[in-house]
Amino acid sequence: MFSNNRTGWLLLSPTIIILLIMGLVPFFYVLYVGFFKWNPLAVDPSMQFEGFGFNYRRLIFDEVFLASIWRSIKFSVVTLFFELGLGFILALSLLSSFPLKSFFRGIHTLPLVIAPIVVGSIFKLFTVQGLGPLPHLLKDYFGYTLNYGLHAEQAFWMIVIMDIWHWTPFVTLTLLAGLSALPQDPYESAKIDGANNFQIFIYITIPMMVPVLIVVIFIRLMDSLKIVDEVWMLTGGGPGYATRFTGIHIWKEVFEKRFYGLGSAMSILYLYITIVICWLLYSVMVSRGKNED
């Protein structure tokens, strides 16, 4: 037994060491830096300890940072709503047979393999005012002016659309895998009992899909809260603060303004908020599991 344990630990040790170096060490370093006032561009460029709460107290009253968090959460909720809805519809569609199904599935999956920064570039080329085809088409056929460099709401929704385009295929594929693995007995029983398709979907499919849905929500929520690349490419966080999500705000504070201490504190606080949101989801998942038992 002891020998088995030792072999197990030996085999695991490279992974554990890499995890420690790549994950925990940077985390604790950022946590440490977050307690200091530190900007190498300052008159005094050294790290100055001004109390554990110095940067965190400041963040509580930092309207721009708090607004960026609210913006990120709003973005995540909106994109999740649409990606789940569309993903579910597409997954259900892909369960049935129709002409060119394989072709559609291949095309539909393409965005998933494109790097976020490239997605941003594609959308920029497609939508930039004056040169991209979309503003021309919208203007010519619907009389609608698309200029997200000018209109904050358009910029936000353009990024929502871009994220939906990029990530709905992931939701579709994951839900399709879940739907394909569902047992058929409950469906047959329901049909014998006279349930219609809508009732079957609401009372059988959705309850059985809850674990898969929660995993999808979990992954997409964490991803969308971290969004940076696509936004960076498309709007740069503008106009004004309209698309300055927390990831971009932290980048600007740390790499543009060089507020290393404050930026580290922001990262830690944002990580904490992300963990809290995910913990709430986890609690829902666990309580749901218990109820089903």
Place this chain on the structure above:
Amino acid sequence: MKNLIIALVASTFSFAAMADGHAEWWKKAGAPYAGTVLQGVAENTPPGQYAGEVLAKEFEALTGIKVQLENTSWDSMYDKAIKDMEANSGIYDFVYIEQDIVYDYLNRDFLVNITQGLANNPDLQAPGVSLDDFTTFIDYFKDGSGDVFGVPMEAFIKVYLYRKDLFEAADAKAAFRAQYGYGLTPATSFDQYRDNAEFFTHYCADKGMECWGTTVQGHTGHPASTYEFLESIGPSFGLYNWGVNMDNYHSCVEDGGQLNGGRAKAALNFWTQLLPFAPPEALQSTWSEVGASFAAGRAAQGWVYGENAAWIATDAEKSAVVGNVGVMLPPTAPGVMTQAASGNGYIGYFDGGAYGIPHSSKNIEATMLWLQYVALNDHQADWAIAGGRITHKDTYADPKVLAVDEQADGYFSLMRDTGFLYAGAPPFPFHGAGRGAIDPFIYSALAGEMTPEEALDGACKALDQVMSDLGYQG
């Protein structure tokens, strides 16, 4: 591209001529470092491409030292260079130092003192290279004692470009006089600039042409717009040094600054009111897009960076307006020209950059050879033709450069004769942090979310907060 090919051919001859003169010295000096690979990172500009594609190859043939120059986007260049120097990782042997970031780099002791380095290694001192050959632009890369930390490789002024064909069209002249009561000419005042912009927007629309009255470098999510305001529009209204009081590092009027003063607000009002007369892509345009828009014939006039001015005027493969480009000084408010001429102000941005050596470089001596090769007089004229840049005094008088100057409506002559009216960025070690504080307010003013007055009141407070946080206000 055509210019680059001509330059490649021409450089072969000049390279041969130079090699005749000092080839043995370069071969001998390079021998200890033969096989070394120097890594560099720079902004992807025409002069940078020339350095990477022409000079690097010549240098390798002469010395056996290979130069790999990574020409990339402005943002990416800074990101890579600064991270490398901060981490002291030594990935890059030389980095591009834009004029406005040099104070930051010097303040943080990122760069090798080239003057000192060559003094300590006389064997590395190349024949035919003298720092006295450079224009005064090299002064931006010196410290207080006059030591050089960067070898200039490009320098430009931001000029006023206009479309000669549009301004000289008889029907446009007649229509303009009928509408505004005076003659149509390139702008020498802001009112005239605005009238021209309005006029050509309607003129182009009436003729079914895809062109507008003016460029605006107004990206609402990129620092390019802040730079256009702080370094071009603002100074031409008399707003200097970002409106920062250089004695007490305050920028709000109530504390002695000027960022929310009358001149600044007039400048921002003027600039934002040009937006209806700018191409639709203006709010997503950085300096690159402004150059591309003008080259595509989409604007009648505009403030355009010099690095783009030369190719727009001369490169028929990339520009649709070759032969029709006029170059002038931009309009200025009353008194600004006098202040600039007396050295108490400036009318716009003297843009450019240098190659410097990070302390973290693992090949400092070999890189010093490369930077001296870059500084040689022999290839400056071909480099000027290929990249529209001039860093050496004698280059202006080169016959090849004079010929291109004529094609470019005297852009090089204008830079030679009026360069002293321009200035680089103010000597702020906190350049990036300060500009980052101002950015969102400029974006909001451009997007119409704030009035220019609100934006500048907010911007000065944000900038003051940064300068206070960094300890500059005492």
